[in-house]
Amino acid sequence: MKKILAGALPLLLLALFTACGGSTGTEITVTVENYYGQQTLPRALAVQSGDGEWAYLPPDDQGNYSFFLPAGEKRYGVAVVCGSAMALSNDAFSVVLQLTSDDSTNPRVFCPGRGEFVYAKGAVDASAVTANDWKVYGPFDSATDGSPGSTGNYDNLEVPRLPNQDLVAVAKDLSGEAIAVKVARGVNVDAPFTWDATITATDAVGSGTVAAFTPPGGYSGFYSVQYCTSGGTCIGEDLIGNGDSSGGGFKIVPGSAEGDLYLFETVASAGDAGVSRLELIPAETIGNLSPGLEMAPFAAGYSPAASKRPVFPLNHPYPEITYYYGFYGSGYNFHTFMVSSGWLADNDNYTVPDLSALPGFSGLDLLSGEEVGWMVMAASGLSAADLVGPGPRIWLSPLLVIPSRAGEVLNSAWVSGSFEVP
Structure with a gap:
C-alpha cells in the first residue's frame, strides 16, 4: 500500500x-x-x-x-x-x-x-550623560538589567544570525525619553558575542519640531517619530517622539549613516476608523517636520x-x-x-x-x-510591487511589513470592527 x-x-x-x-x-x-x-x-x-x-x-x-x-x-x-x-x-x-x-x-x-539567532551580552555605562536608565536594542529584541541606573549589564539579547546587524544603546531620562544614543553598525553575527557600550556626551540627541495640523472634523490628530538604522534596528516613538495635533518635538539621533531612516507618521482617528500618512525620511536630511494627510x-x-x-x-x-x-x-x-x-x-x-x-x-x-x-x-503611495519586492524590510507590526527605503510615502485609510460568524 x-x-x-x-x-x-x-x-x-x-x-x-x-x-x-x-x-x-x-x-x-x-x-x-x-x-x-x-x-x-x-x-x-x-x-x-x-x-x-x-x-x-x-x-x-x-x-x-x-x-x-x-x-x-x-x-x-x-x-x-x-x-x-x-x-x-x-x-x-x-x-x-x-x-x-x-x-x-x-x-x-x-x-x-x-529564524536563527544568537545571544549577545555586555555592559553599558551611561554615567557620562547622567542617565536614569538605559536599554540595548537589536533588530527584533531589547534587553536591560531590569533596574534603574546609569550602568549595568545585559544578556540574552536575541540577534539574527546574519551579517551586517546593528545594535543600539539608549540612555534615558527620568521620563523615559532618549537623551543619548550609541550605535554599533555592521556586526557580522555568527556566534554569541559581547558588545560593551560606553555612552558619552558626543552621543547626546538633538531636537526637532513637529508643526501643528488640523485633522478632519470629528477626528483626533496624533503624530509619532521612530528611528531605524540602516541595519534594521528601530527605536520607537516612546523614545524619539510623539504628540497630538497641536504639534511638539522629537529627538534627533547623532552620528547617522547612509540608509538610516526616520519614520514620521501623521494620524487622525475616530473610534475604529482613521487615516494616516507615513513618511520614510533619510536621516541625513532630517529637520523640522510638517504633518499632512x-x-x-x-x-x-x-x-x-x-x-x-x-x-x-x-x-x-x-x-x-x-x-x-x-x-x-x-x-x-x-x-x-x-x-x-x-x-x-x-x-x-x-x-x-x-x-x-x-x-x-x-x-x-x-x-x-x-x-x-x-x-x-x-x-x-507604496505599491503592491513595493510590498512583495526585493530589499530590506521594516516590520510595522507582526501583520504588516514595508520596504526600508528612503523617500517612500504610505498614505492610508483604515476601518475595523467585529462580527459574529453566522
Whole structure:
C-alpha cells in the first residue's frame, strides 16, 4: 500500500501543478521569509491562475515555489499557511496575495516569527550623560538589567544570525525619553558575542519640531517619530517622539549613516476608523517636520458581509489606491490578505477564498458563533510591487511589513470592527 501511495503522490502533485498553467507562459516564483529575512518553508502553499481554482503547490529543491500563468493571463493568487514556528502561536496564521504579473513575477511572502539567532551580552555605562536608565536594542529584541541606573549589564539579547546587524544603546531620562544614543553598525553575527557600550556626551540627541495640523472634523490628530538604522534596528516613538495635533518635538539621533531612516507618521482617528500618512525620511536630511494627510476616511457604516469566508467591500473613493490590505480572525488565529489594484480592476468586493480542501489548509475556517475581529486598509503611495519586492524590510507590526527605503510615502485609510460568524 505504501508503495502505491508513494507512486501516486508525484502524479497527483504534477496534476495540481498542471492545473495552474503547466510549464509555458509567465513563470511566477514565490519565496517565503521570516522576520529576519531568512528564507523558510511554510506549512502549506497554494496558487491560483486568474479566477481559476486554487491548487496546492509543493516547493522545489531550493525551497522556492514556481508555477506558470497561461499565455495572456496576468492575474494570480498565492496563499500561505505559516508554520507554527513562524506564526504568533501554535494556531494558524495565513497570508493571501492577489497580484498581477505586472506587480511581480517573484513575490515574497512574509511570515511573522523568528529564524536563527544568537545571544549577545555586555555592559553599558551611561554615567557620562547622567542617565536614569538605559536599554540595548537589536533588530527584533531589547534587553536591560531590569533596574534603574546609569550602568549595568545585559544578556540574552536575541540577534539574527546574519551579517551586517546593528545594535543600539539608549540612555534615558527620568521620563523615559532618549537623551543619548550609541550605535554599533555592521556586526557580522555568527556566534554569541559581547558588545560593551560606553555612552558619552558626543552621543547626546538633538531636537526637532513637529508643526501643528488640523485633522478632519470629528477626528483626533496624533503624530509619532521612530528611528531605524540602516541595519534594521528601530527605536520607537516612546523614545524619539510623539504628540497630538497641536504639534511638539522629537529627538534627533547623532552620528547617522547612509540608509538610516526616520519614520514620521501623521494620524487622525475616530473610534475604529482613521487615516494616516507615513513618511520614510533619510536621516541625513532630517529637520523640522510638517504633518499632512491626503486620504479621506472610509464611508461611515463600512462593514464586511459576515460569513465563514467574509466578503470585504474594497471601494474607497480615493482615485490612486494601489492596494488593499486586511486581516480577520480571533484569538491568535489570524488571516491576512493583500489585493493589488491591478488584480481588483473594476471589482468592488473581495471574497476570502475557500482553501479548506487543500493539503495543509484544513481547520482554517471560522466557526459559527465565533466573534471575529477585522480590519481593512486602503493604501496609496507604496505599491503592491513595493510590498512583495526585493530589499530590506521594516516590520510595522507582526501583520504588516514595508520596504526600508528612503523617500517612500504610505498614505492610508483604515476601518475595523467585529462580527459574529453566522
